[in-house]
Amino acid sequence: MTRPRAATLAPKRFAGETVLGRKRRARKMARVLAETHPDAHCELDFTNPLELAVATILSAQTTDVRVNLVTPELFRKYRTAADYAGADRAEMETLLRPTGFFRSKTNSLIGLGQALLEHHDGQVPRKLEQLVKLPGIGRKTANVVLGNAFDVPGITVDTHFRRLTNRFGWVDEQDEVKIEFLVAELIEKRDWTMLSHRVIFHGRRVCHARTPACGACTLAAMCPSYGTGPTEAAPAAKLLKGPRARDLAAAAGVDPDLVPASALTPVLSPVPEDVVSSTPEDAVSSAPEGL
Structure with missing residues (x-):
């Protein structure tokens, strides 16, 4: 396929940045992300x-949180490809209903x-070209499977990754x-899978x-989009x-006590009533921000 064009950096902070300069900055940011999110997975x-x-x-x-509430029972009932192939549609739809788009899924x-x-x-299968031919699996899902199940480096471009790589x-x-x-x-290449996790964690x-x-971000000095959000420590820490x-705040040089206790516990967001999309992969591309 034709290689896509290189980024044109509009933000003034890095106006005139060379291709080599962008690569060096990206790799430095990737190293800081590794330090910021050692728990990324x-x-x-x-x-x-x-x-x-x-x-x-x-x-x-x-959200991943909601999926993890559904899959224990699903995985108990369906253990093999044959189990999924021969599943009772009504029973599976009942199990999947909490995830939304349950008929399509x-x-x-x-x-x-x-x-x-x-x-x-x-x-x-262990090859991307084979995975993307399977129902419900596009490049994004294929890269998740390759990187996390088979240790084959892959870049997972979800909504967070798309947003942040543009902001960066x-x-x-x-x-x-x-x-x-x-x-x-x-x-x-060796860093692709973990970079994906770290960028998604950051997002x-x-x-x-x-x-x-922005004011509680370890990447502030290297980010062209610094200032999109509050730059003062107190309002930034609350986000x-x-x-x-609180560890993230400390890593950015911000008082951890500024982070409210409510920020430490994930909250399940509501999911829409079942809407039949052409495939779940299509739904991902327009999915709202998850936790």
């Missing part, structure tokens, strides 16, 4: 590649089981596949869509989220 619960593929399909249009999971039996002896000035692009290729040129905990916590919110 795939937040979907799974024990094998099939469970991860299923959980990732279910994560469309909902049921179609994908049954289709996934059938395709795995027909083409892969019931096993989840790494890319000037909205197309997920183009972003994947652009970031791959900036960051060493969920610090760099929020509407009001990022931090997650069980390590």
